[in-house]
Amino acid sequence: MNADDFFELLSTARSVRRYSPEPVPDADLAKILYAASRAPSGTNRQPFRFIVLRDGPRARRARRLLGESFRRGWARKAEEEGWNRGSAADPDSPKSRVNRAIQHYVDHFERIPAVIIACYVRYRELTHSEGASVFPACQNLFLMARALGYGACYSGWHNAVADELREILEIPANVELSLTITIGKPLGRHGPLRRRPIRDTVFDDGWEQGAEWISDPPGARLSKRRS
Ligand SMILES: Cc1cc2nc3c(=O)[nH]c(=O)nc-3n(C[C@H](O)[C@H](O)[C@H](O)COP(=O)(O)O)c2cc1C
Known part of the structure; x- marks a missing residue:
């Protein structure tokens, strides 16, 4: 791949919130997560961990919980930030389009083919740059997914149910649940970033x-x- 192709790939890796229900095959998921693991981290400690949630019994429970949390998270944000007011009256406005995409995202959450929780294993007291050793791995994952024709979206709406997720997934107390990343084949097209x-x-x-x-x-x- 030359530099122009790489630039094109990352310039069209916008958030994808509408997915086809087809599962993500293990081989693709493996490539995506291997790419994540190649990311840099402070002193190469590699404190990132990824929990893949698909259709195992615990995954299903966690996904139901996440779905509810995402719907509540979006409802609260939409109200606080006025996503249903102003230019939302025009169905063709950018606001309306994003609004519809996010509503679809949260309404269909349980059907998203793969949900990944990116975690950070804390090895020292909380510092201002805690996320700096997990987010590069997340973006490697995001771009590898894009390269394989998948779409992805980040979210922090797992936070409200972090305690329950810890219990279901047996996540230890020294592990931070940093980001949720959803993955699947896009229903629409990949498109340019704004x-x-x-x-x-x-x-x-x-x-x-x-x-x-x-x-x-x-x-x-x-x-x-x-x-
Ligand atoms: C740390 C982080 C948290 C995010 N949280 C959410 C979220 O909770 N829900 C959502 O729909 N998108 C979320 N996003 C996606 C952003 O809204 C999106 O990246 C941004 O609006 C730019 O749009 P684009 O990625 O399509 O270019 C998040 C992105 C990041 C990096």
């Missing part, structure tokens, strides 16, 4: 010092500025 103008996020030689040497390529999809 991000802030690149000069909003890259500075040169000091905070908010313009980096004149970088610009968005023609056709890049830009998201609105939010403080």
Whole structure:
């Protein structure tokens, strides 16, 4: 794969929240998780762990619990952030499209082919950079899934039921449940990412010092500025 192909792959790895029900074969899941395990971590301690939830008896219980938590999490967020107000009245607005995708995601949660809980084994007191040794592995997983034609989505909506999940899955107390990652074949297409103008996020030689040497390529999809 050349650099342009790789760039294209990561530029079209947007969150996929609608999945076909076909299962993810073990061989693909194995590649995806092997890719995750190749990630860097502080002092190469590799404190990341991944719990795959498909159709085992404990997985089914955990997925039911997660489904309920995701639905509550989205209902609360939608209300707090006004996802059903303003431009949500226009069914073609970006807000409405994302709203529908997330509603579909949480409503069909139990049918998502593979749910993975990314965990972090804590080996020292809580530090500000705790996630830094687990999130690179998550993104390796995410991109490998994309490369194999799967779509994925991250979520933190497992947090509200973390205690119950610990019990069902026998997760020890020193292990943090960092992220939930869902995977399956997308029902729609992979598509381009929408991000802030690149000069909003890259500075040169000091905070908010313009980096004149970088610009968005023609056709890049830009998201609105939010403080
Ligand atoms: C740490 C983290 C937590 C996220 N939590 C959720 C979530 O709870 N529910 C959800 O639908 N998407 C979640 N996302 C996905 C983001 O909403 C998504 O990546 C972002 O809106 C950009 O959209 P894109 O990935 O399609 O480009 C999360 C992403 C990250 C990195």
